[in-house]
Amino acid sequence: MATDTLVDPARTAEAAPPAWRRLLGSWDAILILALLVVVLVASATIEGVGSPRFYRFLVLEAIPIALIALPMTLVIITGEIDLSVASTVGLTCSVLGQLWYLGVTSLPVLIVLSLLLGAMLGAVNGVFITVFGLPSLAVTIGTLALYRGLAYVVLGDRAIADYPQAWTQNAVAPIPGTVIPWFVLVLAALAVVFGVLLYATPIGRSLYAIGNNADASTFAGVSVLRTKFWLFVATGAMAALAGVFWTFRFASARADNATGLELAVVAAVLLGGVSIFGGRGGLVGVLAAVALLGVLRNSLQLADVPANALTIVTGTLLILSVVGPNVVRMTRDRLRRRRPLTTALERTSS
Amino acid sequence: MLPVLALEGVDKSFGAVAALRDARLELHAGEAHALVGENGAGKSTLVKILAGVHGPDAGRLLLDGQPVAFGSPADARAAGIAVIYQEPTLFPDLSVAENIFMGRQPLKGLRRIDASAMRERTNELFGRLGVQIDPDRPARGLSIADQQLVEIAKALSFDARVLVMDEPTAALSGVEVERLFAVARALRDDGAAILFISHRFDEVFALCQRVTVMRDGRWIATDEIGNLTVDGVVRTMVGRDISALFPKLETEPGEVRLTVDGLTRHGYFDDVSFTVRGGEIVALAGLVGAGRSEVARAIFGIDRYDAGQVHVDGRRLRPGDPPAAIAAGLALVPEDRRQQGLVMELSIERNATLPRRWALSRLGLLFGGSERRSAADWAKRLQVKAARNTDPVSTLSGGNQQKVVLAKWLSTEPRVLMIDEPTRGIDVGTKSEVHRLLSQLASEGVAVLMVSSELPEVLGMADRVLVMHEGRLVADIPRDQADEESVMFAATGQREAAA
Ligand SMILES: Nc1ncnc2c1ncn2[C@@H]1O[C@H](COP(=O)(O)OP(=O)(O)OP(=O)(O)O)[C@@H](O)[C@H]1O
Numbered sequence: 001m002a003t004d005t006l007v008d009p010a011r012t013a014e015a016a017p018p019a020w021r022r023l024l025g026s027w028d029a030i031l032i033l034a035l036l037v038v039v040l041v042a043s044a045t046i047e048g049v050g051s052p053r054f055y056r057f058l059v060l061e062a063i064p065i066a067l068i069a070l071p072m073t074l075v076i077i078t079g080e081i082d083l084s085v086a087s088t089v090g091l092t093c094s095v096l097g098q099l100w101y102l103g104v105t106s107l108p109v110l111i112v113l114s115l116l117l118g119a120m121l122g123a124v125n126g127v128f129i130t131v132f133g134l135p136s137l138a139v140t141i142g143t144l145a146l147y148r149g150l151a152y153v154v155l156g157d158r159a160i161a162d163y164p165q166a167w168t169q170n171a172v173a174p175i176p177g178t179v180i181p182w183f184v185l186v187l188a189a190l191a192v193v194f195g196v197l198l199y200a201t202p203i204g205r206s207l208y209a210i211g212n213n214a215d216a217s218t219f220a221g222v223s224v225l226r227t228k229f230w231l232f233v234a235t236g237a238m239a240a241l242a243g244v245f246w247t248f249r250f251a252s253a254r255a256d257n258a259t260g261l262e263l264a265v266v267a268a269v270l271l272g273g274v275s276i277f278g279g280r281g282g283l284v285g286v287l288a289a290v291a292l293l294g295v296l297r298n299s300l301q302l303a304d305v306p307a308n309a310l311t312i313v314t315g316t317l318l319i320l321s322v323v324g325p326n327v328v329r330m331t332r333d334r335l336r337r338r339r340p341l342t343t344a345l346e347r348t349s350s
Numbered sequence: 351m352l353p354v355l356a357l358e359g360v361d362k363s364f365g366a367v368a369a370l371r372d373a374r375l376e377l378h379a380g381e382a383h384a385l386v387g388e389n390g391a392g393k394s395t396l397v398k399i400l401a402g403v404h405g406p407d408a409g410r411l412l413l414d415g416q417p418v419a420f421g422s423p424a425d426a427r428a429a430g431i432a433v434i435y436q437e438p439t440l441f442p443d444l445s446v447a448e449n450i451f452m453g454r455q456p457l458k459g460l461r462r463i464d465a466s467a468m469r470e471r472t473n474e475l476f477g478r479l480g481v482q483i484d485p486d487r488p489a490r491g492l493s494i495a496d497q498q499l500v501e502i503a504k505a506l507s508f509d510a511r512v513l514v515m516d517e518p519t520a521a522l523s524g525v526e527v528e529r530l531f532a533v534a535r536a537l538r539d540d541g542a543a544i545l546f547i548s549h550r551f552d553e554v555f556a557l558c559q560r561v562t563v564m565r566d567g568r569w570i571a572t573d574e575i576g577n578l579t580v581d582g583v584v585r586t587m588v589g590r591d592i593s594a595l596f597p598k599l600e601t602e603p604g605e606v607r608l609t610v611d612g613l614t615r616h617g618y619f620d621d622v623s624f625t626v627r628g629g630e631i632v633a634l635a636g637l638v639g640a641g642r643s644e645v646a647r648a649i650f651g652i653d654r655y656d657a658g659q660v661h662v663d664g665r666r667l668r669p670g671d672p673p674a675a676i677a678a679g680l681a682l683v684p685e686d687r688r689q690q691g692l693v694m695e696l697s698i699e700r701n702a703t704l705p706r707r708w709a710l711s712r713l714g715l716l717f718g719g720s721e722r723r724s725a726a727d728w729a730k731r732l733q734v735k736a737a738r739n740t741d742p743v744s745t746l747s748g749g750n751q752q753k754v755v756l757a758k759w760l761s762t763e764p765r766v767l768m769i770d771e772p773t774r775g776i777d778v779g780t781k782s783e784v785h786r787l788l789s790q791l792a793s794e795g796v797a798v799l800m801v802s803s804e805l806p807e808v809l810g811m812a813d814r815v816l817v818m819h820e821g822r823l824v825a826d827i828p829r830d831q832a833d834e835e836s837v838m839f840a841a842t843g844q845r846e847a848a849a
């Protein structure tokens with residue numbers, strides 16, 4: 001084959017932009033930069049921000065959000081959503097407390113039963129969504145109410161709080177020599193697992209394909225429904241793990257544990273650059289967003305900003321993160337289009 | 351005579367890719383003008399500039415000799431330019447009639463949409479084209495050919511002065527093409543200017559009075575059809591001599607690889623039985639809507655079927671399970687590359703390796719560039735014209751997208767290859783390359799089932815021609831007896847009546 005018509009020198013001459021340039025322009029980089037700026041500014045201006053105690057509470061608060069954000073990222077990349085996670089946390093806490101109350105005293109047994117319960121709750125979501133083909137938004141709004149209701153059925157208004165001190169202390173114990181809770185290592189390990197899954201396995205490849213075009217994915221041999229089902233199971237299990245941590249961290253199992261947490265998780269995932277329509281985004285940005293939102297919240301709290309204002313700040317950030325990239329793209333297109341060689345006047349005269 | 355619409359010295363770049371460089375075109379009233387060029391030559395980009403989708407970076411657009419600038423497709427439409435784009439862009443959840451009259455629905459009192467008037471006018475348009483599509487059905491689920499016909503009807507409904515058609519016939523078979531041409535000729539004789547793009551030269555010569563050739567985004571030549579020959583046009587287009595002949599290799603058919611037995615899906619196809627041997631290329635011919643693609647999809651497991659069985663190499667294939675079909679050595683190149691063949695937002699690399707993501711992994715991990723190497727290898731073999739393999743496939747020209755779909759499935763090294771319109775939108779040079787590849791695969795023992803609406807392709811490539819008519823298999827014609835007449839006879843249902 002003659003190459004003259006096939007290879008265009010103007011095109012081959014242009015190499016891919018270097019990796020660091022691509023990284024710098026990315027949303028991930030912007031988030032990390034924003035995180036650093038916020039930390040520096042807040043540490044300099046707000047009393048108490050940047051202290052060891054500050055970081056310790058920051059991490060403790062971020063752990064459950066991050067644990068659930070990991071699978072949530074994958075779910076949203078496939079174009080679905082799970083709003084029932086906070087209620088799953090609540091129901092797991094309640095069952096865990098009740099089991100302890102009824103005399104199950106083995107910690108491993110309690111943990112395993114909790115995770116199984118979470119996986120089961122996720123599977124229920126999965127069945128409605130994949131077998132009956134219902135939209136995940138509707139299904140998980142339903143189970144958001146249902147699971148929370150069940151939590152009240154299990155515990156009522158009681159709080160189970162009499163766990164062995166060793167359990168509750170160990171849950172929040174720092175890594176020796178630091179102030180950082182050791183549980184962050186569990187989170188880190190799981191983040192690596194999810195990261196590898198998303199970026200370096202055939203399953204990760206199919207998640208992006210599903211989120212962009214489920215039809216074409218089916219034609220390429222991706223089991224779309226089966227993949228989604230297992231994602232919901234994983235989300236349930238991770239929410240349950242967050243529930244276990246929650247129970248021991250606060251030494252309290254109550255039916256209303258973690259109410260509203262789903263919004264914190266979804267906010268972090270979207271701010272992290274994952275498209276609500278699926279197909280785009282990644283874990284780096286999401287973890288950065290969890291940290292950024294956490295630092296903002298804790299700093300403003302220390303600055304005595306009322307809780308309402310905090311919500312306003314989070315909401316504004318969220319809207320900016322969703323609207324921002326679109327506005328940038330639209331203005332770019334506008335500008336490009338605005339270059340035709342004739343004026344509007346000539347146009348109307350013709 | 352003043353051209354109705356003209357382009358002068360138009361440049362257009364996408365980032366570093368120069369799609370048009372000094373492009374020119376003059377369209378005259380009452381004339382059909384063909385635009386030809388290889389995949390990626392810039393034809394569709396030129397169309398989008400005429401349509402107001404893109405603004406030119408440089409150069410002028412003249413309407414009746416006056417410079418114009420279209421800020422949007424609406425401006426172009428207001429100026430009397432109707433466009434059929436290469437890829438159908440229907441709203442899937444709106445009805446066919448609503449798609450046709452989108453944004454200018456006929457109204458009755460109180461500004462309510464007059465649904466019955468809309469339906470009537472749709473039926474009238476379909477009548478002119480000889481199309482049988484229910485105006486009230488949603489566009490979702492229409493075959494690519496039917497989508498194309500709806501787009502054509504939509505463009506006709508504008509009563510435009512300039513009708514631009516970017517590969518409107520790529521998915522149509524002879525009968526539909528003839529009807530389209532009859533309508534186009536009538537419009538032309540009424541004084542409309544027509545721009546027609548196609549990779550099928552017989553069509554170009556049948557419809558057009560003038561031909562413009564483009565290469566690498568540049569205008570190369572414009573001449574009257576009387577001064578031209580197919581070979582001459584091809585040479586100008588490619589810049590070298592190539593043979594447009596299908597290099598069919600003779601092979602001895604081997605063992606039966608694919609057995610389809612009594613396959614039935616109510617409302618789509620009925621009691622379809624046939625076999626394909628290794629080394630054999632079997633064409634599945636028929637008119638648009640005869641159920642050919644549906645059969646292929648059912649075999650592959652995309653759609654369920656109500657009765658019948660499929661065996662690959664003697665083993666029964668589980669219905670409705672594409673991963674199992676792929677594992678059994680089956681591959682399906684689907685008809686609709688944008689919806690089914692490709693994930694448009696993902697890169698060439700990711701698309702080309704998607705079906706083989708497990709095969710390319712080690713211990714379940716995709717590291718070390720195995721995808722990159724495989725994709726680069728196949729992109730080169732099929733001459734995909736792209737800046738980088740990490741670019742989204744949406745930035746490729748239509749024909750180059752088709753090559754990525756081919757790469758995606760040929761790289762799975764299938765034992766049974768089902769291929770739906772293998773060369774839809776592919777230029778001459780690559781078309782004969784694709785035919786060579788198919789022929790070579792067959793000689794290596796692959797069983798090939800080819801759905802094609804292009805009769806020369808069917809007759810040139812197939813060892814046997816199966817013909818479908820209204821969901822039934824009506825003829826099985828061996829190569830030496832297959833000709834235009836026998837295939838069209840069966841495809842239009844006359845064989846059955848005679849038998
Ligand atoms: N949106 C875009 N972004 C980047 N590159 C583009 C875009 N659209 C087109 N191109 C590039 O411009 C060139 C011309 O593409 P175009 O679609 O006009 O080709 P074509 O002549 O219509 O080819 P085909 O016969 O395959 O349809 C190609 O190299 C293509 O990759």
Ligand SMILES: [Mg+2]
Pocket residue numbers: 393394395436516747748749
């Ligand atoms: Mg094109």
